Amino acid sequence: MNSKRIRLGLWFIQITCSSAFRDELEGDLFEIYERNCSKKSRNVGQWLFLWNAFTSFRFYRIHKFKNSNSTNMFSNYLLVTIRHSRRHKIFSFVNIFSLVIGLFTCFCIALFIKGEMSYDNFHEKGNDLYRLVVHDEKNETLSAKMSTHLSKLLRQSFPQVAVCSFGNDDIRIEHKGQSIISEGFYWTDSTFFDVFSFKLINGDRNALKDKNRILISESLSERLYGHTNVVGELLPLKIYDGDITLNMVIGGVVQDPPSNSHIQFEILGPMPKAQEIYKDLVELQGFYWLSSYALIHKTTLPLIQESHAAEFNKRRPENSNSQSLYFQPLSKAYLYSADINGWTSLGSITNVRLFAAIGALILLISIFNYINLSTTRLLTRKKEVGLRKSIGAQPLSIVQQIMTESIIYCLLSAIIALGLLYVLTPQLNTLISLNLNMKSVGLLDLAFVGGAVLAIALSSGLYPAFVLAKTRTGNQPDKYETPKGSLDTSKILLFFQYIATILLIACSLIVYTQYKYMRNYNLGVRTDNLVNLAVNDKAVQQKIPALKNSLLAIEGISAITATGETFPGRMQNTWNYSWPGMGEKGQVIDIVGVDKEYFDVLNIQFVSGSNFTREYVQDSAKSVILNRAAKELTEKNDLVGSKVTIGGSNREVIGVVENYHMQSLHHQIQPTAYFVAPTGARISPDNLLIRLNIEALSKTIRAIENTWGDFSSEPLAFSFVDDDLARQYTSESRFMYTLQIFTGIAILVALTGLFGLITFQTRQRFKEISIRKALGAGYNHLLLYLSSGFLKLYLLASLFGLPMAFYFGLNWLQEYPIRISLDVGIFIAALSIGLIASLTVVISQVRRAIRINPANVLKE
């Protein structure tokens, strides 16, 4: 009798309506159906039945969960968890707090590592991209830069490989009467878009094939014109080293390189133009200026490495036969280039590993905290567990209960930690400049975090769960009896926490001491109130003597010297160096052009001999001043008066100066030769070092600007030497601050754990303490008695932690030529910081326990 419509209606009722209401509903619907059938028609009745069935849906009639045992028990676990966390507010707080901090730190570090690992991963052909690194087998050095000669040879030897080279140059943009200095100018090849996946916003992909067209970045275009619709605009560029102004046409606008690209640029110019401008320079085989990248298919790489490398070796010039090519995968260019010269902005895989280790350490400390606290706390719940067992709970269900609790705590902490991370990312970025980016977090990461948190929850709940499940509670369910072995476990965990904390404290102390040592180190020169003024314009460089005289007339300037290198700065020019009676081995020496005032202005001491004099200036091609390192190379007692050969010409040594540092202490002092060079020579001065009087500083600087304006139309580019020197330690200070913050967090977490543990243990021992007091134990005696256990553990842990710190510290210090010696003082300091912190916690809690009135406790 039932048609399809009726059956559909009944089926809907069956799935949406609980059996308690089904008969009533179905019966009433059938009654209405029969009535409709007799009044109207069977067909209409059936349709109305279906309609009524669907509209009969009510929430109160939905199937209720079958009240099975497991769901009932689960809701009971939930309830008990909430009640317990309310009753023991301190412990719940300590538990969640330390987990939140640990997870938060871990998430931070994971985010940082994710950012570092994501470098250069946006290129579509990323797996086939390589950076070309020149390996010099004789000097055992790797260099990311190569000469034009080498790069040409490469293209000839590997015809089927797309190569793209970048050559940095100093330029100034002349735009609407403004002068803008751009640091991101590169000469590059027209293969740019074939090799890389940078996006062209508008313009011509092949613009760089034309000698007069350039590509500019989106942000530069916005800055200059306010929009990106600039193809065809004329942009005059002043090329400093070529001493030429070019009227270039904008051929295209490129999207800004993503921040996780190690190649960053603002303007790209055509390589053929560079070869035209620097005709002589690019022919020099020793002029290393190009960073080259190649697109090589995976399958052809071995072939290229073998056969074409042989071809390359055959063709390469005689004097470079110790050089070979090394193909570095682009994905490794950012993190794995610490040993490659000629690349400045680089991440370091050491830092990534270090942070990963610190993150793991802090997470471990907070997990141990959790295990310790929940185990000890759960021991007070033996009554509950005993009751559960006596009414039939199996050990498994006890494990389930405790696991449920653990998961609830961990998930809650993870959610709080993620929320904190989300809110605090901007502050964190300014505080420790880790460049965290929450936007890069995807669903996959969240799923991973969820899985990890679950794993933490299970692993940290496992131990307390099994301790309780195995405890026999049968006879005396209300007695707080420590199960055998559990206190030992909590002691072992505390021990590891101590080791980790001491290790971190000692390490950050070592880093701090080294940093302070470097910053306060005597460089051998006076750098106070010293200003470095760069003269980039070749035309102005010719007029340096006149400029010097005009500047000296300014009241606030006490001394000026012209030099060929910036201060602080790297020596850029080297020559061959030989002396009578030297061995076979060739030596090189840094050369720098100076003037007579140089050593006086910088307050550099003479070891022997004397400064250039006026007569020597006349005869500048014949004389040279060396530094102590250059003298020591010759292993002679005194060089003054003897001849040395530098760059093929004989010169008389007129003086030897004390070693001094031209740049940060990461670099060793190199043998250096000082010349007086005529203007226009390779090493002629292009820099002024000016010592100012500290009074009326702003007035002096205004006067300098005025004088500068008489000589040059360039903007004045000057900086204080002290500031620049400090900037060279940025990576150290960043590392130091980050390490200090993490150490602080680790101490905080460990102390919270200690606090929880000691509060709990002394509370359990109230009765014992009361009896001891009643029997006449003194305050000091009790204090020592109660805290000695923790003290012993701490000292034992330091026996492990401090040697580890010594080992790591020694390794880290290897990087620095100027370094502290690891003396006992640092370790004693580390030991006492940890000791004072943990003693404060222990004693404050123990004192509270001792102060209790025995009568109140013993009455119970």
Add this chain to the structure above:
Amino acid sequence: MKGTNIGEFEELVLLVVGILKGKAYGVNVMDHIKEESNRSVSVSTVHSALNRLEDKGFVESYFGGQSELRGGRKKRMYRITPYGIATLQEARLQRENLWSQLLTVIPE
């Protein structure tokens, strides 16, 4: 126990259940409401009202006999409880009290 307040539709249903003298069930309550107040309500609306009234303790239900007319399904019958009657009376008293006050204000 849920609140003891009673809504307008609930009051209507409760009255009808009382009138039907223990013979009330979904369909005839629906029919009666239609006759008396000319309101067209679905049987499920009546069901949920009855369900709420039962939760509040104003009516009680029991199963009546099966019948072929109902596809073999049992009938759930409702009857009013003494508490339900008391609540109705209280509601009526309240109304009358308010009415008498209103009559002194508006001229007849």
